[in-house]
Amino acid sequence: MYIRALCRNGKLEEAQQIMNKIGAKHEKLNGYVYGSIVHGLLQRGQLEDAVHKVEEMKRAGITPTVHVYTSLIIHFFKEKQIRKALEILEKMQMEGCEPTIVTYSAIIRGYMNVGKVDEAHNxxxxxxxxxxFPDFRTYSMFISCLCKAGRSEEAMEIFTLK
Known part of the structure; x- marks a missing residue:
């Protein structure tokens, strides 16, 4: 949790130093830590460093988590690289890593942010x-995005879908 907090506060170097001290012995823990570091690097716009960290993770025998893949998908949507985001989704699924509600919500938001409302609806x-299944947050986010896009009628229809 400490490493995650450091990553969220932009103190990636300190987080990586602690991780290096821990070593590769704790695979599950390291999966989460790598995910936090990759996410932090992507938030800083350091795609190359994030990809390098994913490769380092794989060399250590740690399979990328849904957190890592979702962070990459979010990054590519923010950069308006939709094809690359969808390639990450496909790779994720091919490697047996099932997308979560968070992953799909990020894809919906990404599509909405680039004006691809039909794809978000799909x-x-x-x-x-x-x-x-979508949860309350997914419904709320999608409705909010539709309203921001001037599609409040469609947002209202979400309530009547069966």
């Missing part, structure tokens, strides 16, 4: 038909 509809 992801949301797919969630409603399959798993993971």
């Amino acid at each position: 992801v949301f509809s797919n969630m409603r038909s399959n798993r993971p």
Whole structure:
């Protein structure tokens, strides 16, 4: 948790120093720590460093987590590199890492931020038909995004979908 807090506060160098002291013995712990560091690097716009950290993670025998993949998807949507974001999603699924509600919500938000409302609707509809089912936060976020995009009528229809 300490390393995660450091990453969220932009103190990535300190977080990485602590991680180096821990070593690669604690695979599950390191998966979370690597995820936090990758996320922090991407928030700083340091894509190359984040990709290097993912490769380092793999060399240490640690499989990238859903957190790592979702962070990459968010980054690529922010950079308006939709194809790259979808490639990450596909790679994630091919490696047996199942997307979560957070992953799909990030994709919906990403599509909305680049003006691809139909694609966002498709992801949301797919969630409603399959798993993971959208939760309250996903509904709220999607409705909010639709309203911000001037599509409040569509937002209202979300309530009447069966």
